[in-house]
Amino acid sequence: MTTVILAEKPSQARSYVEAFKNSTKKEGYFSVSDPVLANETFITYGFGHLVELATPEKYDQKYKRWSFSNLPIFPDKYKFIVPRDKKTQFKIVKDLLMKADTIIIATDSDREGENIAWSIMNQAKINLKSKTIKRLWINSLEKDAILNGFKNLKDAWNYYPAYQEAQTRQISDWLVGMNGSPLYTLLLRQSGVRGVYSIGRVQTPTLYMVYQRDQEIKNFKPEPYFEISAEILANRQKFVAKLDPYQRFKDEGSLTSFMEAKDLRIGFREALIKDVLQETKKTASPRLFSLSSLQSAINKRYHASASDVLKAVQALYEAKLLTYPRTDCNYITDQEFNYLFSNLTGYLSLVSN
Incomplete structure (x- = not known):
């Protein structure tokens, strides 16, 4: 056999x-x-x-x-x-x-x-x-x-x-590319635009999204606005209080009208803190990276492209230093957890050094 x-x-x-x-x-x-x-x-x-x-x-x-x-x-x-x-x-x-x-x-x-x-x-x-x-x-x-x-x-x-x-996706890519590329190339030639233009099911809409974002940045016009906050001194400690619910004001006139309606003034004023709410919050430990979250984090920190990150993690996977990278899963198996747990002391020594 x-x-x-x-x-x-x-x-x-x-x-x-x-x-x-x-x-x-x-x-x-x-x-x-x-x-x-x-x-x-x-x-x-x-x-x-x-x-x-x-x-x-x-x-x-x-x-x-x-x-x-x-x-x-x-x-x-x-x-x-x-x-x-x-x-x-x-x-x-x-x-x-x-x-x-x-x-x-x-x-x-x-x-x-x-x-x-x-x-x-x-x-x-x-x-x-x-x-x-x-x-x-x-x-x-x-x-x-x-x-x-x-x-x-x-x-x-x-x-x-x-x-x-997967094969259906492969065929749909082929149909879009083999029909879209000649169609748009021929149409552009009729308008006097030379060259060959590649059309792809994923490539083209993604490129258009990049173009749209670039246009938004290029045509962005900043608009001034006003906010209300108060610096409060209580028991010799200072903190900043913000308006709740939060509001922005497009011009000084609307800000003034709001303050008059609420009997608010600029400058020192005594006030009474009516209630203090205290609560204990717990923050869970961060999840493990998925491929997309790792690509986002590395891009923010080191400005590396998504493809460069994928190449790096693929190489680490083949060196048996990472789990399978082409996934959006944030979890590992029980077997992998047990392996990491049994080697925890060794990992801690690396951090302490």
Whole structure:
């Protein structure tokens, strides 16, 4: 019985290999053995997406030339191809998957990871119903997490809808890009604007949001306003009292009218504090960073871009120093908590030094 573990990329495959007792490197894959694995087990990998959607000219050569008459492009059936520079690795993966009795999907634990794995298996034209397909679902590349994950594999078919969702998103991106880019480029050329213009489902609205914000900043006109506050001296201590409910006044006239109506004056005046409310407040410890909150915090402190932060945390994840970064989850598993708790003394020594 042959088992093939399909990783997303070489670095991820190496992390799995390092968690097992024995391994032998081959061309494009590893032969591994460990008590948690079946007798004959191999780990192979993609380079991210080994399979991608074909460009329009793969459907019909007429699409090589952009023309209004060729739009819109809506294929009856979408074609997927293996890029030329990835064909060698794809063949290695395909041959291993063909002879496998059991396939373990071990790509990243998210929709895109599902898309990568199932796209490879479908492109390889494997009879999936004849295979036992399992899913490794972990969010840490730490050795114990990997071994525990392989001891508790999931049924991969439970995650198949995530692949369908990801592929739908992939196709929608393709449709917008392959129709929008030629359409707007041709329309702009009619108006005398030269060049090629890329339109994307996410890219274009995001760019427009940046433009709108830039215009708001550019056209912002500050407006003066007035506030009311009082400096209070009580028991030889000073504090500032603010109007409740809070109000701003656009001009001095409206401020004066409000003060006259409330019998307020500028200057020293005796007053009576009618009530003091005391309450004990508890502030919970801050949540762990999600990817988006980390990107925001690092940008404010160091002005690093979101993509730079993602690259950094991805590298730390592959070095087993972070949990899976491409998520908005603020929580860790019980296993990860126990690991951190057992090493707390060591972390405290780092802080104290």
